[in-house]
Amino acid sequence: MDDMDERCLTLDLVRVTERAAVAAARWRGRGDERAADQAAVDAMRRELNRLPFDGTVVIGEGERDEAPMLYIGERVGKGVGPKFDLAVAPLEGTTLCAKDLPGAITVIAMARSGALLNAPDVYMEKIAVGPGYPAGVVDLDRSPEDNVRALAEAKGVAPSRITVAVLDRPRHAGLIASCRRVGASLRLLSDGDIAGVIFTARPRETDVDLYLGSGGAPEGVIAAGVLRCVGGQMQGRLVLDSAEKRERAAAMGIRDPHKTYTMDEMASGDVIVAATGVTDGTLAHGVRFAGGRVETEAVLYRSSSGTVRRIRAEHRDAGKFRLD
Numbered sequence: 001m002d003d004m005d006e007r008c009l010t011l012d013l014v015r016v017t018e019r020a021a022v023a024a025a026r027w028r029g030r031g032d033e034r035a036a037d038q039a040a041v042d043a044m045r046r047e048l049n050r051l052p053f054d055g056t057v058v059i060g061e062g063e064r065d066e067a068p069m070l071y072i073g074e075r076v077g078k079g080v081g082p083k084f085d086l087a088v089a090p091l092e093g094t095t096l097c098a099k100d101l102p103g104a105i106t107v108i109a110m111a112r113s114g115a116l117l118n119a120p121d122v123y124m125e126k127i128a129v130g131p132g133y134p135a136g137v138v139d140l141d142r143s144p145e146d147n148v149r150a151l152a153e154a155k156g157v158a159p160s161r162i163t164v165a166v167l168d169r170p171r172h173a174g175l176i177a178s179c180r181r182v183g184a185s186l187r188l189l190s191d192g193d194i195a196g197v198i199f200t201a202r203p204r205e206t207d208v209d210l211y212l213g214s215g216g217a218p219e220g221v222i223a224a225g226v227l228r229c230v231g232g233q234m235q236g237r238l239v240l241d242s243a244e245k246r247e248r249a250a251a252m253g254i255r256d257p258h259k260t261y262t263m264d265e266m267a268s269g270d271v272i273v274a275a276t277g278v279t280d281g282t283l284a285h286g287v288r289f290a291g292g293r294v295e296t297e298a299v300l301y302r303s304s305s306g307t308v309r310r311i312r313a314e315h316r317d318a319g320k321f322r323l324d
Contacts (some may be wrong), residue, residue: 005092009053010302013093013108013300014300015310016047017044017107017274017275017298018298019040019043019044019047021106021276023042024036024039024040025097025286025287028278029100033095033097033174035304036091036116037094040106040278043068043090044070047319048086049078053080053081053083054080054082055076055077055083056073056083056113057071057072057074057085058072058085058086058117058118059218059221060072060121066248067292070088070090072118072121073245078321079251083113084110086108087267088109088218089194089216089222091278092104092105092106092191092219093108093188093191093192093279094191096190096278097279101190102286103281103283104191105192105194105277105284106278107222107273107274108275109271111225111267111269111270111272112270115269116225116266116274117224117261117267119217120238120245121217121236122239122282123141123216123217125239126137126214126235127147127149127211127235128232128233128238129139129182129232130201130203130227130230130231132183133151133154135233138233138235140235140236140237144212148162148183148210149183150159150265155209158277159183163187163208164179164210165186165197165200166187166189166196166210166212166213167196167215168189172180172213172214173211176253185192186205193223194223195281195282196211197223197234197259198230199232201227201231205282217238220234221266221267223268224236225267225271228267229302233260234262234266235263238254238257238259264268267303270304271301271303272300272301274298275299277296283299284299294314294315295312295317296314297310298313
């Protein structure tokens with residue numbers, strides 16, 4: 001595949017997320033998370049299968065929550081041309097969409113075969129910071145207090161000037177208490193695991209310095225891909241807390257169930273990530289329906305060039321986006 005073909009495929013990836021976002025947006029505010037997720041999955045699968053490539057979903061959604069899935073190992077595309085691995089989150093923030101709250105997005109990451117972590121759909125412990133810090137400034141094996149202090153020292157501020165993004169979940173009660181003991185501020189996220197990590201790369205806009213906590217492994221791989229594009233550091237460790245999960249991981253080639261993965265181990269080579277807003281949020285505007293038009297905003301990240309492109313599109317034939 002020459003450079004022009006690859007550029008076209010990159011834009012096609014944006015179209016995949018646009019279609020998934022529009023399908024999900026038709027369920028905004030209707031209180032049906034499953035229907036919104038199913039609509040996004042169906043649209044994403046349909047669009048992927050139109051592309052001239054041989055794609056494999058190496059990390060997907062659905063096993064953990066029995067949600068509609070683009071399942072791990074699923075082959076997509078026309079089955080011709082270059083081989084690519086995909087990490088997908090057809091609807092990041094299903095609750096946000098169902099309640100029509102800010103921050104729901106559709107996301108997909110793509111890289112050459114073997115470049116993305118192939119792991120079961122389990123939880124992943126994560127830590128992430130944005131660009132400009134020395135390597136190893138934070139580490140999953142350190143306590144939350146030590147990580148906040150280390151980052152504050154590297155930034156040249158007091159720990160009270162550090163803001164930590166954490167998913168607001170009961171499992172994070174101890175983590176939240178630890179961050180508050182050291183004086184850090186907390187940005188408690190109702191949903192939006194991928195966005196929470198990306199926030200660390202844009203601290204001037206988001207006021208988030210550090211991401212901590214456990215969330216989905218698919219979201220972790222995609223977020224690692226984005227940080228490779230925009231700069232930053234991230235570590236992840238799969239939560240394999242049962243024999244069944246460890247067996248699934250072993251079957252996928254994971255030999256060390258306790259391994260801490262670096263950002264480059266989760267997403268290597270030339271990584272491309274596309275995301276489109278479903279509801280309005282910090283990363284992108286949500287889908288807008290206006291008469292016979294549909295308006296979307298997508299963000300396209302590419303690690304080889306270190307570029308971030310915002311693509312605002314007006315689709316005049318709204319009928320092309322209907323689910324029937």
